[in-house]
Amino acid sequence: MSDFYLKVYEIVEQIPKGRVTTYGAIAKALGAIRSSRLVGIAMNNAHLTHPLIPAHRVVNRSGLLTGKHHFTNASMQKLLEFEGIEVIDDQVQKFSDVFWNPSEEL
DNA sequence: CACTTGACGAGCT
DNA sequence: TAGCTCGCCAAGT
Numbered sequence: 826m827s828d829f830y831l832k833v834y835e836i837v838e839q840i841p842k843g844r845v846t847t848y849g850a851i852a853k854a855l856g857a858i859r860s861s862r863l864v865g866i867a868m869n870n871a872h873l874t875h876p877l878i879p880a881h882r883v884v885n886r887s888g889l890l891t892g893k894h895h896f897t898n899a900s901m902q903k904l905l906e907f908e909g910i911e912v913i914d915d916q917v918q919k920f921s922d923v924f925w926n927p928s929e930e931l
Numbered sequence: 932c933a934c935t936t937g938a939c940g941a942g943c944t
Numbered sequence: 945t946a947g948c949t950c951g952c953c954a955a956g957t
Contacts, residue, residue, distance in 0.1 A: 847939085848939050849941090852939080852940090859940080862938090865937070865938035866937075867938090868938050869938065871938095883938075891939085893938090894938085895938060
């Protein structure tokens with residue numbers, strides 16, 4: 826397990842309830858802004874090594890729920906709405922309001 | 932071992 | 945404004 830993965834999990838675990846962040850923001854917080862894809866890959870493995878990780882709070886830069894197909898049981902949208910985040914058509918509403926920047930607020 | 936794919940994102944055309 | 949290209953790199957075929 827690389828440090829990158831561990832750091833990704835560390836950050837994702839700290840996303841406050843009712844807030845979301847982006848793959849790119851996480852990558853940036855780790856000092857590898859161009860490796861945002863790796864964050865996605867990390868999330869892909871996250872459910873194996875860190876089953877309780879709130880991956881539903883991580884969306885792409887436009888607030889789109891691109892990873893919803895990876896959620897087998899509970900729908901990503903349902904989880905977000907349960908936390909008070911408005912989601913319409915896979916798009917997080919008021920995205921800029923609920924956005925949590927790990928490099929500024931961590 | 933080589934090639935493709937992908938939970939991304941920024942920049943260029 | 946919309947679409948294309950490239951950087952990045954792990955994991956699967």
